Amino acid sequence: MKTNTIITIGRQYGSAGREIGYKVAEYFGIKLYDKEMLARAAKESGICEEIFESHDEKPTNSFLYSLVMDTYSMGYPGNTYSDMPINHKVFLAQFDAIKKIADEGPCILVGRCADYALESYENVVSVFIHADLDARIRRIARLYDLTDAKAKDMIIKTDKKRASYYNYYTNKKWSDSESYELCLSSSELGIEGTAKAIEQYIALKQDITAADKKL
Structure with missing residues (x-):
């Protein structure tokens, strides 16, 4: 099925959000970006990729850390981000990249405040x-061969980082239903069922939009 929709996916760690995203991407024949x-x-920013990876969905407010990391920035002369702390440079460069990806056509964007970056987009x-x-503990323990205790610790820490990052850079609250158009439980619907629910929601929304245009 064809779609002109851009889908952003926020996810709790261990909820299979990325796996679900890939199934939806395959169904619509579009790319997934993680x-x-x-x-x-x-x-596109001229900042080395390792810095993006070290800041990935992790807010850093430490001035000292930003100062040290800034020495590794490979920014070119005239870089518009040159006078900012490195964590802000990284976020804004990512923000710009998300918009450029969205401008290229329908796709799926996982995490990284993509919903906030694209909040002015209608599609x-x-x-x-x-x-x-x-359910998340069982999944992470199985995937990474961990004890339940270690899996739980990893889940709690990762979700805390994601929440802090999202709450720091956006005007919304991570995991709050009011922050998103659609919230689904993969432990209730399963991976296949959750993917199908997203697909059906988008198809229904497209049908309604098409009908409205005919009026």
């Missing part, structure tokens, strides 16, 4: 995928 956003932002559906903690 870490690829970092590479794109690095290439965006923002999705948040969550799941019961026990």
